Amino acid sequence: MSYMDQLRQRERELGRPVRVGLVGAGQMGLGFVAQVTRIPGMEISAIADVVPERGHEAFKRSNRGQAITCGTPGERAAAVLRGEPVVVTDALDLVALPIDVIVDASGVPDVGASVAFFGLLAGKDIALLNVECDVTIGLLLSTVAQRMGRVYTVCRGDEPVECKRLVDYVRDIGFTVVCAGKGKNNPLDPTATPEALADQAKAKHMNPKMLASFVDGSKTMIEMVALANATDLQVSQRGMTGPHATVNDLPWAFRTEEDGGVLPAAGVVDYCTGPVAPGVFVIGHCDDPVVTAEMEYLMMGEGPYYAFYRPFHLASVEAPLTVAEAVLDRNPSLAPTVWNAEVVAVAKRDLRAGERIDGIGGSTVYGTAERAVVAADEQLVPLGLVSGAEVVRDVAAGTVLTAQDVRIDHNTMIATLRRLQDRLIAGQPIDLPAAGQTASLAA
Structure with a gap:
């Protein structure tokens, strides 16, 4: 039976479609909304975007009507249950809504880290259009999902x-x-x-x-x-x-x-x-x-x-297939099973002490693939952690950055979860706190 047939059958049995929360209504997110609109048995229930107008425009294009933007968390949850669209500016607000799957199309590793981790702890399945997050902490997120009985996955189409x-x-x-x-x-x-x-x-x-x-x-x-x-x-x-x-x-x-x-x-x-x-x-x-x-x-x-x-490969056009696979088959389309490789940061130009790294796609660094054991032995800096880091000594163009070259902000969510993943890889036990207990994650 095709996924479309299974989704229709599920909706008949439950009386509602698969409810999806989306982070980011940019180019990829907008395409994802347009495609989900064409799939019976699946619905975008809520969109989180720092520019709420983008969320409203996405719902308008999908003929969903005026979205709710204000009210208490309880009122927003009630709107989702009634099938009314919701727009929020904080991605973590999606975690509290009665949705089945959160899809992150933000492209920002730290946003993906927060949404994925707390979403899993709240009992949501997580699907990423944010591979940047996956190559930084994907093994940890996959492990958390398995322990919580949820699905963590990168989306099809990529x-x-x-x-x-x-x-x-x-x-x-x-x-x-x-x-x-x-x-x-x-x-x-x-x-x-x-x-x-x-x-x-x-x-x-x-x-x-x-x-x-x-x-x-x-x-x-x-x-x-x-x-x-x-x-x-x-x-x-x-x-x-x-x-x-x-x-x-x-x-x-x-x-x-x-x-x-x-x-x-x-x-x-x-x-x-x-x-x-x-x-x-x-x-x-x-x-x-x-x-x-x-x-x-x-x-x-x-x-x-x-x-x-x-x-x-059809990017956001194929991405809804991952939602169906997660909900119906309880399988990830792609998730780490080992940690063989890293993406490490390389100086795009000569960097001077005191500069700030502007992250993926910026003017200061680019990413290159390396074996994980080499990256660990040489203390190379993962690309997904380097955004906002301070250069602490002059670095020549083409140099792979090490922990001695930059000062990373270890208070970000993705850096905190990376420390947990490093412990996991080293075979050390990790504790999984309840949502909101971010401080206890520090290692």
Whole structure:
């Protein structure tokens, strides 16, 4: 039975649709609202945005009518129960509402951390359109969700989730996964800044910082690290290899060096530039002569390396599928199962002592992928923690930042939860406080 049929049946049985709370009504959030409107049995009940007009506009476009913006928490909850839309400015207000799933489309790691953690403690399922948060504290959030009997997941439609589905498929048919990856939409320029890209961003109707995070490679690193941690694949080297490739090139480029490819080892994540974008791919290996003969007959190539390719990912258009999967199947679309990889911060230009880091997609740092054990041994700074950090000594452009280079604000929610995750990875016990007891999380 399709998800749409199951959602209709669920609504008939319960007398109401799946209630979704959304954080962030920007480009991704607005697209998510538009798509949910087309799916019977699912409804956006409340939107949280620091600019409430964006929430109202999203509901207006979805023909939901005038949203409620004031009143007590009890009055807002009653409105949700009546099926009336609600707009709030504080994302944590969603935690107290009678909704089933909170979807975070803020793109801000610290916002995602707060909403996800307290949402899970309040008994909500959590779905992120905020992979930046996942690659910083996703293992902790996944562990909390399992302990609470909830679902924590990254949303479908983004490359890591769609690529994971290919990884599962290739493994299910008995092939060895040599590499899993994505096509990068634009040439890599680690020095790209939102100021330099302002005109392009305006033409694309994008936030300049978002575009900068694409061009400087941060987003690609974030996505592939999320994939590595969800599939137990590795990062072969800092920054991965990133060759130029066409679809036909994939099984030749992404094989091990000893077989003429670019990979130092098999079982890794990587990316390429070129016309593979906006697709995702997996390179599978099988050298059984019967299977290779069948694959050649089926026009999959001569082997023993084979490219399994999906030529698209549909972002917010596919994201509601994750809500259905969480509510109906109680499964995450993608969540960390191990902590193999990190995204660490690199100086985009020469940084001077006393400067503040402006975060992902800004003018001061970009992200690069690294093995988690290397990042821990060298005390490299996770990209998701660096926003607002103070530079404490001069750092040359291209330097991977360490704990000795910057002073991180350890009072943020994401930094607090990162300390808990570090304890979890080290095998130390962690306590899970009730919502609102943030101070007791300090480690």
